[in-house]
Amino acid sequence: MTATVTPSSSSERLRLPNKPKPSPFAIGLGLLIVVFTVMCARRVGFSAAGLIENLQRPNPVLDGLLNTRWGEMFSARSRSAFLETLQMAVLGTTAGVIVSLPLALWSTEVGNPYVVPRLILRSINNVIRSIPDLVWAGLFVLGTGIGVLSGLLALFFFSLAVMVKLTADTLDGLDMGPVEAANAAGAPHTQMLRTAVVPQILPAFASYALYDLELNLRASAVLGLVGAGGIGVRIRFFQNRGQWDKLWGLVVMFFLVVFVVEFVSVRIRRRLV
């Protein structure tokens, strides 16, 4: 960019511009990161030598991966567990998506002119979002017992957290023109939302819903680890008996399903946005 310039007079050399000094923020952040990293590494007992040594030890799980039992993918029990996982993902996502639209509208300025309810809703959503999916599943297993219902409820809350956050962020970048037009034409609040807000966010919203389906499908594989139904129950079963070859058969099959769903979903999402 800065090409060499021949000075007009030979005696007067051009000086390079001063380099900007690193800001106090950058220095502080750098120091903070180094200190934090050292603290964390000591806390978890991290050591590179131990890492390499441990990785060289014989590993039954890895042996199982190399001798995967492919037959496990198609046994009747695994198949029904798969269908259950798929059903949980579809139902949980649908319920979460339907409920998330009004909640997202109520948690933004355009849909809810009152500050206090808006703030309350946002903080509730922050709490929902900070609870991991497996913890939701554990809670519902305790409350409602082992089975599909607990997984379904866990996925519902998990979807709610993701969808409300993404949709609310989209709503923040809304084009206010149509809203003003609707208000100027005397539309009541719901009509304004229906005609000026929802059509604007619908493509993005549909895309988020598909993304959420992908997330839920992936999450529903592990929900069974705490007893919330689906393929995870089988994974837990094989893990407890140390049958890693069968476990890997299941996991690989699951990835194939996730890949196919993601492939289709990404195609559709590209069309939407």
Place this chain on the structure above:
Amino acid sequence: MSAVPGNRLELPSKGRDTARIALTTVFVVLFGWSAMSVELKWARLWTAPADMYRLFKVMFGDLPWDELGKMTGLMWDSIAMAWVGTLMAAVVAVPLAFLAAENLVGRPIAWVTRQVFNVLRAVPEVILALLFIPVFGLTPMAGVLAIGVGSIGSLGKLFYEIIENIKPGPIEATDAVGASAIQRLRWGVLPQVAPELTSFLLYRFEINIRASSVLGIVGAGGIGGTLADSFSFKAYGSAGLALIVVIVGTIAVDTISGAIRRRIVSGRSVDIGDSAKYAVDTGGMS
């Protein structure tokens, strides 16, 4: 609105999107099939709120505050696991991301690297933890590796998308002065992508906190183990306290990390001395 009386304006006909109708049909059928055939007594859905209310009453009714110190320590374990894992992932993901950016390497190499990212991205951390536990035992290191390997895919994907969006100008400039491949990365690419890379790293850290606080459920260290134990021994009070610690810890880290991210991306105004004078001198040349 209506222009000429007697001559009514017709609304334009609505477009018909066949693909949209087909998609909607597919989803409705899928939903219907799921709802009908899932092994679930739907009546139980109505008793669920009462069940959950009873659970919350025993969980938060009598909190064992004397366990707070232990819980905070375990949450701190989870946070440390997430951070070390995220850093480990970044160390692997950054060089790989350069190999996945089509504007830096050829298409075939980029394609292969991206498939690696895709496979890694598909594996849930908990499954990875199952893989590492027999190697490292029931220690935080198993969790660190699970998070580290699990984040390579998504970090790499975000990173190469950032790298592909850089401006070609600085790269051309480094090429024009005869920079080597490494120098080109150091001066042409890295300064452009560094702020966004850092920001995504922190964002991933926030996500990984959620992952690492549940890894303990399968035995990989952190607060998840206590949570799972108190669930299975029906120690509801401890479970409630652990849950509160997880929520408060996660929100606290989110808030701090979010503030740093905003500051990094918005940047600051830089005072570069009296360079404006020289900009005039070189202006005619560039």
